[in-house]
Amino acid sequence: MAESARPSLRRQLLLWLLLPQLVLWAGGGLLAYRIALAYAEKGIDQSLTQSVRSLARQVKPIGSCLLVDFPRAAQDVLEADPTDRVSYMVSSPPGEFLLGNQRLPQPDGMSSAQGEPLLYTASLDGKPMRFVAMDVSYGETGSPQTLRVQVAKGLAVQQRIAGELVADMLAPLLALGVLLSLAVYGGIQRGLTPLTRLTAQLENRSVNALSPIAATQAPGEVHALVQAINGLLGEVARSVQQEKRFINDAAHQLRTPLAGLISQVELAQRQTGDPALAERLAKVHTGAERSAHLVHQLLTLARTESQVRREPLDLAALARDVAREWTPRALAAGMDLGYEGEEHLQIEGDALQLREALSNLIDNALRYTPRGSSITLRVRQGSDGARLAVEDNGPGLSADDLNHVFQRFWRANESPGGCGLGLAIVQEIAHRHGGEATVQSLRPQGLRIELRLV
Template sequence: MNSLRRTLLLSLLAALVVVFLAGGLATFSAARTEIDHLMDYQLRQLALSLRDQQFGPPVATPLAPPEESLDFVIQVWDNRGVRLYLSRPHATLPALAQLGYSTVRTAEGTWRVFSIPLLDRVIQVAQPMSVRNRLAADAALRMLLPLLAVTPLFGALIWYLISRGLRPLERLAHDVALRHPDSLDPLCAEHVPDEAQPLVRALNHLLDRLAQALSAQRAFVADAAHELRTPLAALQIQLQLCERATAPDARAAALAELRAGLQRTTHLVQQLLTLARQEPDAANTAEHEDLRLADIARQTLVDHAALAEARRIDLGADALDDSAVVRGDAAALRTLVANLIDNAIRYTPEGGRIDLGVRRDAADTKDARNWLDVCDSGPGIPADERARVLDRFYRGAGQDQSGTGLGLAIVRSIAERHGARLVLDTSALGGLRVAVGFPPVPAAH
């Protein structure tokens, strides 16, 4: 288990041990420096204290073993270089003295030596460096032992403080766990630490998006159920008429009505599925790619040419700029153009005209975009209704054409997914002009 509390505790204790070790090394170094100064002073004072001592010629008989606690070795030479005195004959010190302080390496270890000429003799006092190292280590250890002894107390205190610091997060997690699935109100961040505020804000943003998505889904389901109720009821009535019809002509007419109703219902269901797939929050794994709007427009014109010809509508393109490149989902953009042309054909009277155009804003224009325009010579849409026709299932009053009221809603959804701007106004042909402005492809692409 990846416990934040345990990770913080171990990390802080490890950092504390590292600090103790660093402090111990610093203490040892400082103690060693002070002991060196003090011991050097003692070496000099001990040498000076032997100035008035009398030393006879060296004796042949061995001296008694020195006291083990004595750390100093003393040698005395006369002015002819004859050694008059040696406190520890077994010590392997140089037979010649180097005046002043010096550090000498021998088989017995490293020694600190002080030599000084006094009257008619030379006095040398030496001390092993191991003594100084031991004293410095003892001093550092005595300073660190109390800190090491209270380390468990530090650990308990750190554990308590970490637990206390994480308590607001635990309360926050408890509040989230107790929520109902449909409770999407923002989380209270009043007592949450500053470090956790970004997490709370991100969660609240997510909850807000979920609330909007859930509200849109509920509205979509309610609208879909309402819109499907009427055609399904009509299909049931038409089916009953087919069952009751006895004459061949009556049965054929009833079957034709049933077939037309099935086609309308199938189209409605297809539009509903298309709208659900094109929602901005819907899961969509299609990769975006660089696309030329002119190519999509040409293909859509070919696909709808037969339908336009059947209604004697002049369907064509006034200008298709091949340099207008956008980044998006090819299938979704084909659906967008197809819905625009399908709506234009549906509401343009026979003998009318529909123009499709692709153009670019000037490169130096502020907020330059690539535009797709669909203009028709139909009745158009009043200015006060243009915002509402983008809503699902909305159809203006007095419409005699069959439709689902989803075409422009699908267009708006696809445009929002691609960051495009949707504009509805009056066309030069007298009908409706729908313009979709896509952001240009970044230079990196």
């Protein structure tokens, strides 16, 4: 899984802490809007009830007739505001237009008592409006009649008041929500600081640094995690120590009998005169030497995988010393072994492991380069670290083989003596020094293996 696809603990905490807050804020805004609408509607209902009673008082029955005392000025006041339009209608019998706006809808099944207002909501000209209707009895005892007075008012003002009220309420809440979100984010950052510090401690450790992690000021949860990691590190350290002891003991136990076997085979080769037996003894001698070389390489590989003890050293002087040590063997093989490069180059490194890497590179060149070839050690200062290289003018490797040279137990051919671990050890030593080993074909022929040391 890609790094970006992994769920972040910080992101999850922010999501679970801020998302409910956002949902509650939106739900609270909707509830506040509904409550504001209800209170605004209640105010409109009270206003309509007063208006319908006042209008009913202006209609005065005289016997079986009606006297409507509704001045023009009062009518202008009711219809003055087009955005908050107030319409009225007087009808008798109910529904038979007498005065006002005859398009006012009638209530469905008016069942309120005489003289009691009935409130309802309906549409007028495609707009929702709030209505109130009140029936008033008049006429003589023998012929009673009913007068209906209706007043309607638009809901635009109600909605505007509710919106303004909600906005005035939610704006401070939104500001408080932003401040709360910042406080939550800061709290999460502070709370995750021990985990960040623990991550930095683990990232800055070398591969073989198995000492316990210090977490004296960590919270209880992180302290428990540190204790678990320290327990795991202790188990790994014990396992590594057991593995090292086993490899050392096995190598020691194997080298002694192999050395004795090689000595006995060499003695038998000098004493025998049978060509067939001499040929068989030569094969045994080759196998024994290869086994001894494999044991040595396995032991070296185990040691290179331990922690590097980096100390100040002169890389150029080290390379010259190794070249002098291998010169007799190079001369015996009919090859020219030399050094070119810096006179002195100070670095921080493990002298024992770097000496082993150089020895493996020279040994590899001597094994696979024909007589008469030249082998050169080079030391130089690069832009990204010290460079240590071994070059030869032998046959080199194919492009496909170059991709496998640092693999363990891989061999370019079946020449006797090699075991396929020398260059793997070189790469491991380069990694332990913060760099890498690279291989490059030379022209017209040859091979260069270079270590970059940081």
